[in-house]
Amino acid sequence: MSAMPPLIVIRADASSLIGSGHVRRCQSLAEALLDQGAAVLFVVRAGMSGEALFDGRALNTVFLPPRTASAAVRHDDPAHAHWLGASWQDDAADTLEILGERKVAAVVVDHYALDARWHAQVSERLDCKIVAIDDLADRPLAAALIVDHNHAESHARKYAVANQHASPILGGPHFALLGRRFRSASRNPAAADVRSIGIFMGGIDLENYSERVVRGLRDTADFNGDLEIVSTRSNPNLVDLLRLAELDGRCSVSLDLPDLADFFGRHELHIGAGGGATWERCCVGAPSLAVIVADNQRQVLDPLARLDVLAVTDMPAPDATAIGARARALIDSPALRLQLSHNAKELVDGQGCVRVAREIESLC
Structure with missing residues (x-):
């Protein structure tokens, strides 16, 4: 009996505030992960704009329940916390509940509203690695790997404060997350x-x-x-x-x-x-x-x-x-x-x- 492929969960959203780019680049990454034999599951907040981006796409997706009212933003929350539509604690709880007993190898997080607190809680509960896709380096990140495909003179300096675990950084356009069609x-x-x-x-x-x-x-x-x-x-x-x-x-x-x-x-x-x-x-x-x-x-x-x-x-x-x-x-x-x-x-x-x-x- 062959071993089950590793399950990679991707947490990303789209909305009028967030735009569609975070989900789009994660969909491109998902294609590459599937090509390499992994299993991929998207976790997306419902009631925003993310649902439409998955229409006609052969990508496994589960939707977190929509929140009727945004949580109050605290002074220690990320600058984009209001994009989440929930507190980070509620979002982590919703994510863990919807994943249930699945055995998760890694969670890829592409969300400016989520920081090291969410990373640590989800990683500990699921016993998995966190991969943070980011551009801003404006909040603490507790990830085993950071991906930032933007140009920078030094990504190590850019993330000197944010990178809490001194983890490897895949930095620069060499790691631009483009769909498979762009390869040819x-x-x-x-x-x-x-x-x-x-x-x-x-x-x-x-x-x-x-x-x-x-x-x-x-x-x-x-x-x-x-x-x-x-x-x-x-x-x-x-x-x-x-x-x-x-x-x-x-x-x-x-x-x-x-x-x-x-x-x-x-x-x-x-x-x-x-x-x-x-x-x-x-x-x-x-x-x-x-x-x-x-x-x-x-x-x-x-x-x-x-x-x-x-x-x-x-x-x-x-x-x-x-x-x-x-x-x-x-x-x-x-x-x-x-x-x-x-x-x-x-x-x-x-x-x-x-x-x-x-x-x-x-x-x-």
Whole structure:
């Protein structure tokens, strides 16, 4: 009788505040873990936006019960504690209850609202390893392994305080968590002329930056070519976005794509928010303008701009005029777009999930 494969549990959420990127990158990691023979189970809080991201996906998922009221945030809670929809104690209890008597080898946690207290309680009760996927290093982490695929001069220094167990860190775009399609995706041709532009401002885009980008391209950049917006049915502004596309006449909206590899390969310029999609654009070599929509994105995007991997808006939360002006400069400079494409492809090779999955497997 063959041995049971190790069970890897992944705890991640999506919501209007969190966005969809944490779940999306964990789904990519799950594919690599499954390819290596592990069993994977997602644990996701219901009543937010996470359910829709699993529609049509062959991934085992259980949903924690929705909480009717958010717990009060304490002074010693992480800065993003309000994203959780519960206290960390309740979330840990819900997670342990739903896992029941399952034998768990490791729990992968991708959640800015959960810190070392949650890690320690779940690890002790399940007798398992904790793997923390993080970008911020803004709270204590009690993990056997930390994964941060963002660029940093020294990840050891970045996590000197947060890394309570002095655990190994898989740091940098070498470990970017991209889906299996990106391992063999066609590269963006980086053409001389911009005939079409792709827009992906995240799967939820609470502030409707997609519309802001369209208006900037039409009114300020004076771009009259085709536009394609990618989003999901969890976008609260979807009705307005569809109406905008209909009125524009040369703008289309693509929803709930299983992956974005083809999308990033079929436009001569891309405009998007920071986050996990940054590395997907890099892997394909898509010349990109990154729009800073959250404070924590600047520490990721500014170093990449200095390396000429992408262009970035000059200010956070830019208006349509600022976006349009920056886009016009890229449209008018094929040499710059070619340089961005080349540098981006050199940075990310699409194998990050495989590398991280192997490291997780070695813990089990």
